[in-house]
Amino acid sequence: MGKLSRFQKIVFVANMFFAFLLFASYFVQYAPIRYFPILSFLSLMVYYLMIINFLFMIFWMLSKKRNYAIPSLCILLLNFLFFDSFFKVPYKKGQDIEGLTILSYNVRAFDLYDWIPEKDTGNQIVEFTLGLDPDILVFQEFDNRRTKDFESYPYKFVNYIFHNGKKYVVQAIFSKYPIIDKGALDFPNTTNNSIYVDLLYNHDTIRVYNGHLQSLRLYPSAISKENSGRLFKRLTNTFVKQEEQVEILKKHLSQVNYPTIICGDLNNTPFSRIYKLLKGDMLDTFNEAGRGFGRTYSLMGMPFRIDYIFADRSFEVLDHQNFDVELSDHYPIMATLKFKSQE
Secondary structure, three states, X not given: OOOOOHHHHHHHHHXXXXXXXXXXXXXXXXXXXXXOHXXXXXXXXXXXXXXXXXXXXXXXXXXXXXXXXXXXXXXXXXXXXHOOXXXXXXXXXXXXXOOEEEEEEEOHHHHOOOOOOOOOHHHHHHHHXXXXXXXXXXXXXXXXXXXXXXXXXXXXXXXXXXXOOEEEEEXXXXXXXXXXXXXXXXXXXXXXXXEEEEEEEOOEEEEEEEEEOOOOOOOXXXXXXOOHHHHHHHHHHHHHHHHHHHHHHHHHHOOOOOOEEXXXXXXXXXXXHHHHHHHOOOEEHHXXXXXXXXXXXXXXXXXXXXXXXXXXXXXXXXXXXEOOOOOOXXXXXXXXXXXXXXX
16 A cells, blocks of 8 residues: 555555445345345446456556456456346347247337327337247237237236226236136235236147336436435335335246246346345346347346346247337337257
8 A cells, every 4th residue: 555645555455445346236136125225226227337446457557556456357257157037148049930939029009198208119119129029028018999800819817907096007918829728926015916828839838928017217317316314225125115016926936836937126236135146047048149248128228127028947048138118207118039959
C-alpha cells in the first residue's frame, strides 16, 4: 500500500469491497433465502459487479500497477467457472433442425394498456409467434380475448385465477399435440401461479409446466417511488415468496415419472438460488445450445436472463433461440428438443 498515492489507496479499498461482493455472489445459490434474504440481492447485482470489477482491473493496468489488478482478474475468472450460463459462444445454427419446438413468452397481456408507444403491438405479438410456428406455445400474462387468435392450435389450456374477488387470466399453453391431462398450481396470496399439461407426443406422454413466479417489479418508475428501506423489505418478501413457490412446484414435479419440460418467467437470474432450486439436474436449453447473453429482460441497460426452458435429461437440446423483438417487457425464447432415443 505504501507505493500507492492517497487516491489509489481509496480506489484499492473500494476495489476490494466490490471484489468481495462478486465473490460472495457465488454462494448465493447455496443459502436458504428465508434465513439469508440479504444475499439474494447479490444475484441481481452480478452483471453490475462484473462491470465494476472489470473497470477496476483496467484502472490498475492503465496506472501501471498491474499487481493490484490481480484480485479483480481472479474474481472475474472464477465467475466464468461458477456461472457457465453467463455468455455462450455461437456454435449451432437455428435453422433446419427437426424436433419438438417450444416457445415461451411473457406477453404482458399483449400490451393491453399501451405500455409500448407503437400501435398494434398486440397483433404484432400474435403475428410473430404464429410466424415461428412452434409445436407448443407457452404464454405468461396471457389475455383471454386473444385465445381466438390461436385457433390454428387444436389443443389449449387457458387458466384463470381468482384473487381478492377478481378474475385473472395468467397462463396459457397451446399445442399441436393432444392434451390428455391438465391442471394448475395456485400459489398462496398472489395472482402468480403455474399450470401444466400432459401431451401425447409420438406415443409418449410429456409433462409441460408453465410457471410465473412472484414479480420483483424492478423497473425505474417503480423504484423511484420507493425509499430504500421499503424497497429492501418488498424485495426480501418477494425472494421468500419465490422460494416457497419453487418448493410447491418441485414437490408437484417429484410425482411425475415421465419426460418433463419447465417453461416460464422466474423473475430471477441464473445466479440465484431460485434458479438452482428449480433447474436441479435438468438441462437449461440456453446453456446447451444458446448464443450470446441470452437476454430475456433489460434493466437499466443490462441484459438480464429471467425466462427459461428446462428439459429433463431424457431430451437432447438441439437448439435455443433468443429473439430481439421489443413487443413486451420480456423477450421470447424458443427451444428445439428431441428424445435421446430418437434416431
